[in-house]
Amino acid sequence: MTETILEVTNLKKYFNHKHVVKAVDGVSFTLKKGETLGIVGESGCGKSTTGRMLMRLIDATEGSIVFQGKNLVDLSIKQMRAMRKDVQMIFQDPYASLNPRHTIERIIEEPMIVHKMGNKIERKERVRELLEIVGLSSDYAKRYPHQFSGGQRQRIGIARALAVRPKLIIADEPVSALDVSVQAQVLNLLDDLQKKFELTYLFIAHDLSVVRHISNRVAVMYLGRIVELANRDDLYDHPKHPYTKALLSSVPIPAPDFEKEETELKGDIPSPSNPPTGCPFHTRCPLVMEKCKTKVPQARQNSNGHYVVCHLYNDKEDMAI
């Protein structure tokens, strides 16, 4: 068993506007060194908020984030700044995440300047090396972001994240703004980099096939909570939670004659400022039972580490169906 690099326990984020918005409501998971955990869910389910809390870009309302033995929630601003060297982020929109007035060299060099790594010449050398690593020509260093395509920009964003040799990378929808053909290239790049630099990824996305491609384990979020978490193949081949089943059945299959089991979801995702009582999914669940409306289901885990929060499995010791 490899060591645990990140342990998130009961993480919560409530926003206090007119109503309390429970954007993230008790999320727990662990990340082992070198693995990729995918987080999927509809927009507004709190997956990006979770990622931002791990970066302390927003502060958690409750819970702990233990990274390499240190609880990030308790760190001072100064300590956190030093910690950022080990945790880096890749952003969703490659058009917005690069300062339009800076050259590529400047953009990639910046984290190294901030963390006082090397001297000027070494940094420039490293920028060139990083550009080559992410599959760009080192001749591009003096150019500006607007001279690049979306895929190239995302590679630049990845190079920036790699500059300080982080251990954990939080990728917040890193390919959702890209063309499908470019998505594959970037995903493969992330895959290669993971092997090369022993990186750990937290991969946030809404695209199930993208997550399947890159993740070792997958967590499904609904209304600020993880409803199911399992090994990739386990989750995709034997989904347990009705929500996961519905999500998976909505993935288009490139075979028009294939008859698949359809689980269609009705209605909209409820407002996180006024979540339903009991199981948060009961308003849309095709298998809703009477107790779902009042009682919050407990988490259950089987011997494979397949974790699910649903009343269907609450009464069974072993969740096998």
Added chain:
Amino acid sequence: MPKLEHSPLQPANPIEIEKKTSFLRLLWHNYKKNKLAVIGLGIILAFIILAVFAGLIAPEGINEQKTGERLLPPSSQYWLGTDDFGRDILSRILHGARLSLTVGFVAVIGSVIVGTLVGVIAGYYGKWIDALISRGFDILLAFPSILLAIAIVAVLGPSLQNALLAIAIINVPTFGRIVRSKVLGLKEEDYVEAARSIGMKNSRIIIYHILPNSMAPIIVQATLCVATAILEAAALGFLGLGAQAPDPEWGRMLSDSRTYLQQAPWTVFFPGIAIMLTVLGFNLIGDGLRDALDPKMKE
């Protein structure tokens, strides 16, 4: 292009990208499309040159009085005529350009610096400090600007320097608000969040990411503001609160000669024209810059 192994990612047209894109060159390329703006720039450059070399160009000294030659109409000797002290109006206008342009530039630079500083703090840090600063702006903006300037000069005492200071103060909220609103938008930008996630300090984020990207509206507003500053300085001069006699400040010249409006209209006409031309010039430049700095120009 020496390397071709990245062919699928190569830009569609490499030649296009090979062209060195300097920001200023790009700006000029967009700016010169607007003919009026080029004219405005010409006017202002002409005034600047005239002001700088006023001492060499001016045919007479500013306070050279000839009692026998009072209120002479424009002629080959006195191109713009003489005033009630027999002073050459052309020479006075040329020297006055120095005063007016200096007041315009210095006052605006002052308001830009203070306004930007305060605006960035308000926009970036938000919360109570934003409330405090914004209410301060509201208070300053609640008064008609010229009235506020008069009040400030009345407290400090009438002089060109105090007029300059007053003009600088009344324009601070204009810049402060622009910068604040720009910063409010910029701090939500992904690249600012990226900078924060890298571990960058706020001061560094402001200097390297926020300020450079909020410069465009400030430059435009500053150019337009030079025009109003010159006008305000002239107005204060006219009211006797700015430059004092015998300084050849344009507003002052207008006010000194206004009693002769009927018998010697050129004494009022030409300083007025000078004010109008500079204000027009700066306004044209401002409009041209606004179009040229439009974010959509990125081509």
